[in-house]
Amino acid sequence: MRKHILTHWGHLHVGCPVCTIIPSHMLRHLAQHGPDNLRERMLQTLQHSERLRGQRDMLAYLGAVALATPTGTRRRTIYDLAHGTRLPGKRVRGEGDPRSKDRQVNEAYDFSGATYDFFKQVFERNSVDGNGMRLDSSVHYSFDYDNAFWNGAQMVYGDGDGVIFERFTKSLEVVGHELTHGVTQFEAALAYHDQPGALNESFSDVFGALTKQWKLKQTADKADWLIGAGLLAKGVNGVAIRSMKAPGTAYDDPRLGKDPQPAQMKDYFKGSADNGGVHINSGIPNHAFYLVASTLGGNAWDRAGRIWYDTLTNMIGPNTTFKQAANATVRSAGVLFGSGSKEQKAVTSAWKQVGVIK
Amino acid sequence: MRITLTRSGGFAGILPPPVTLDTAALPRGVARHIEELVASADFFNLPDTLAAPTRQPDRLQFTVRIVNDDGREHTVTCDEEVASEPLLELVRTVQKATRK
Numbered sequence: 511m512r513k514h515i516l517t518h519w520g521h522l523h524v525g526c527p528v529c530t531i532i533p534s535h536m537l538r539h540l541a542q543h544g545p546d547n548l549r550e551r552m553l554q555t556l557q558h559s560e561r562l563r564g565q566r567d568m569l570a571y572l573g574a575v576a577l578a579t580p581t582g583t584r585r586r587t588i589y590d591l592a593h594g595t596r597l598p599g600k601r602v603r604g605e606g607d608p609r610s611k612d613r614q615v616n617e618a619y620d621f622s623g624a625t626y627d628f629f630k631q632v633f634e635r636n637s638v639d640g641n642g643m644r645l646d647s648s649v650h651y652s653f654d655y656d657n658a659f660w661n662g663a664q665m666v667y668g669d670g671d672g673v674i675f676e677r678f679t680k681s682l683e684v685v686g687h688e689l690t691h692g693v694t695q696f697e698a699a700l701a702y703h704d705q706p707g708a709l710n711e712s713f714s715d716v717f718g719a720l721t722k723q724w725k726l727k728q729t730a731d732k733a734d735w736l737i738g739a740g741l742l743a744k745g746v747n748g749v750a751i752r753s754m755k756a757p758g759t760a761y762d763d764p765r766l767g768k769d770p771q772p773a774q775m776k777d778y779f780k781g782s783a784d785n786g787g788v789h790i791n792s793g794i795p796n797h798a799f800y801l802v803a804s805t806l807g808g809n810a811w812d813r814a815g816r817i818w819y820d821t822l823t824n825m826i827g828p829n830t831t832f833k834q835a836a837n838a839t840v841r842s843a844g845v846l847f848g849s850g851s852k853e854q855k856a857v858t859s860a861w862k863q864v865g866v867i868k
Numbered sequence: 869m870r871i872t873l874t875r876s877g878g879f880a881g882i883l884p885p886p887v888t889l890d891t892a893a894l895p896r897g898v899a900r901h902i903e904e905l906v907a908s909a910d911f912f913n914l915p916d917t918l919a920a921p922t923r924q925p926d927r928l929q930f931t932v933r934i935v936n937d938d939g940r941e942h943t944v945t946c947d948e949e950v951a952s953e954p955l956l957e958l959v960r961t962v963q964k965a966t967r968k
Contacts, residue, residue: 657880687879
């Protein structure tokens with residue numbers, strides 16, 4: 511319980527600042543008895559203000575309230591851009607609405623729901639911001655658009671050109687990847703270039719892959735560890751966009767080139783393209799995560815995922831390098847599972863294998 | 869008019885080989901559309917770099933190099949977030965015309 515509360519601290523800075531003028535006894539009452547939509551905010555504000563005052567004994571109390579307080583619900587909305595680019599587009603499906611006839615709309619709805627559920631049930635995180643933020647997705651962006659992105663407030667998906675790429679809503683891990691960019695934005699806020707950018711990308715791949723594994727109830731040894739499986743159109747020589755298990759092997763096609771991801775620091779991409787190789791060098795931390803998960807076995811989200819989540823939410827910041835992130839995961843593994851635990855040893859060994867630490 | 873397009877970034881983070889086209893070899897309608905887009909994007913007066921103040925995750929970046937028949941040439945590297953609509957449409961049109 512204590513641990514649960516602690517893991518929530520990373521996002522408290524996004525709480526409502528105005529709420530801090532409300533006396534804490536009132537907040538406490540609202541947190542316990544207020545309307546659903548207010549309760550969680552009050553609880554978080556309470557945690558925030560109590561932390562500021564350094565009242566440690568309040569933590570246990572707040573922990574109990576957190577358990578007793580039903581936390582947030584999913585609030586998904588899907589918009590159809592009909593090939594335009596002006597966001598968000600026309601609202602076509604809201605939370606609880608019946609299925610659409612449009613496949614992209616349903617995929618964006620179902621997969622953002624699965625991602626919400628994953629973060630909620632595994633890490634007790636209430637949405638992207640930890641505070642029940644709405645999940646907005648726009649589909650059919652532009653024409654033949656070979657991409658998906660997070661614009662800082664919502665997800666956006668292209669249909670793909672149909673020749674090289676299929677629609678970007680097709681893979682659950684792609685949706686999980688985009689939403690995790692939101693989580694990162696509210697937590698470590700990793701800068702989007704060079705090593706912090708590659709870490710930003712890697713956290714999105716890690717939690718995208720974990721969302722899929724959790725949804726499919728796959729243990730680490732049963733998972734494919736692919737990112738964007740099924741995204742490449744028929745006739746393209748490849749299985750996915752990236753492979754965490756074997757970076758650099760996802761595709762090799764004359765029109766796409768060869769998967770450029772390294773698995774090792776010695777093959778680090780030093781070019782300026784792709785914001786200093788954020789989608790390229792992410793292969794290195796991706797592979798480190800895979801090594802930890804496969805060494806530990808079982809469900810990757812239980813231990814490896816827990817360490818990575820704690821690192822993202824509590825241990826690192828905007829300019830964190832690979833080496834700093836590696837050391838942070840080692841520290842986190844020690845805090846969560848004990849110094850010298852097999853979890854911590856697996857983490858240290860993984861980063862050594864990819865050449866980030868010695 | 870010869871146009872070379874290089875893309876990078878995006879969710880896929882791919883670095884596909886650059887594509888080149890010559891408007892002289894295109895159907896008349898497509899060539900004219902491209903010429904109009906180059907004009908309305910005011911391409912030859914754009915700065916060399918159009919960079920977004922902060923990059924949005926998974927957005928694309930592209931470099932467009934155009935050599936006019938009169939020998940004039942210009943290269944622009946642009947983050948998708950800050951590209952004008954004619955420039956984006958130019959990129960889409962070149963991509964489509966060069967797709968195999």
